[in-house]
Amino acid sequence: EPEVTQTPSHQVTQMGQEVILRCVPISNHLYFYWYRQILGQKVEFLVSFYNNEISEKSEIFDDQFSVERPDGSNFTLKIRSTKLEDSAMYFCASSRQQSTDTQYFGPGTRLTVL
Amino acid sequence: GENVEQHPSTLSVQEGDSAVIKCTYSDSASNYFPWYKQELGKRPQLIIDIRSNVGEKKDQRIAVTLNKTAKHFSLHITETQPEDSAVYFCAASIRNNNNDMRFGAGTRLTVKP
Numbered sequence: 001e002p003e004v005t006q007t008p009s010h011q012v013t014q015m016g017q018e019v020i021l022r023c024v025p026i027s028n029h030l031y032f033y034w035y036r037q038i039l040g041q042k043v044e045f046l047v048s049f050y051n052n053e054i055s056e057k058s059e060i061f062d063d064q065f066s067v068e069r070p071d072g073s074n075f076t077l078k079i080r081s082t083k084l085e086d087s088a089m090y091f092c093a094s095s096r097q098q099s100t101d102t103q104y105f106g107p108g109t110r111l112t113v114l
Numbered sequence: 115g116e117n118v119e120q121h122p123s124t125l126s127v128q129e130g131d132s133a134v135i136k137c138t139y140s141d142s143a144s145n146y147f148p149w150y151k152q153e154l155g156k157r158p159q160l161i162i163d164i165r166s167n168v169g170e171k172k173d174q175r176i177a178v179t180l181n182k183t184a185k186h187f188s189l190h191i192t193e194t195q196p197e198d199s200a201v202y203f204c205a206a207s208i209r210n211n212n213n214d215m216r217f218g219a220g221t222r223l224t225v226k227p
Contacts, residue, residue: 043217105157
């Protein structure tokens with residue numbers, strides 16, 4: 001069964017550095033998402049992406065964040081200048097269509113900002 | 115935007131007992147309500163979902179009920195087993211605009227053998 005994959009599984013970075021988190025959504029899915037989960041807390045919506053553009057973003061998704069689909073398979077989240085409070089698990093998700101199937105989550109990337 | 119409240123935050127039951135987790139939502143336009151199970155260190159996985167044209171849905175030991183008037187929905191797990199132990203999240207979104215799914219704070223369910 002196809003799954004969403006994410007790399008790396010764990011990223012350690014220094015405060016102020018840029019990081020890029022990578023995701024490969026399920027191949028026939030058209031809608032892509034990023035979520036954040038700070039340790040022990042709930043899953044928080046960051047951004048959704050469809051047809052090569054952001055369709056919605058939350059208040060968390062400020063100018064430090066950007067997303068891109070650089071090719072036909074990858075979906076990336078970039079954090080330009082990481083802060084300590086960006087330390088969290090970042091989940092990518094995809095769904096086949098907006099009005100039908102649910103969102104399937106990747107295994108997550110644990111980002112640690114030192 | 116949508117605000118989802120979830121209770122209780124922790125729940126401990128004996129194996130074989132039932133567990134009920136409740137969520138409320140604020141946006142009356144929300145019409146899709148999935149439930150995710152997250153085991154420690156793993157990704158959230160969908161266990162059941164319900165759409166607003168249905169009041170109840172059941173899948174083996176798991177059921178979800180929805181009360182649109184009161185804007186609340188609940189997860190029911192019967193005959194609980196130790197492997198049901200996990201964190202459960204409810205969520206709500208506007209199905210025709212499924213771009214902003216809001217999650218509840220989660221319930222840590224512990225099933226004691």
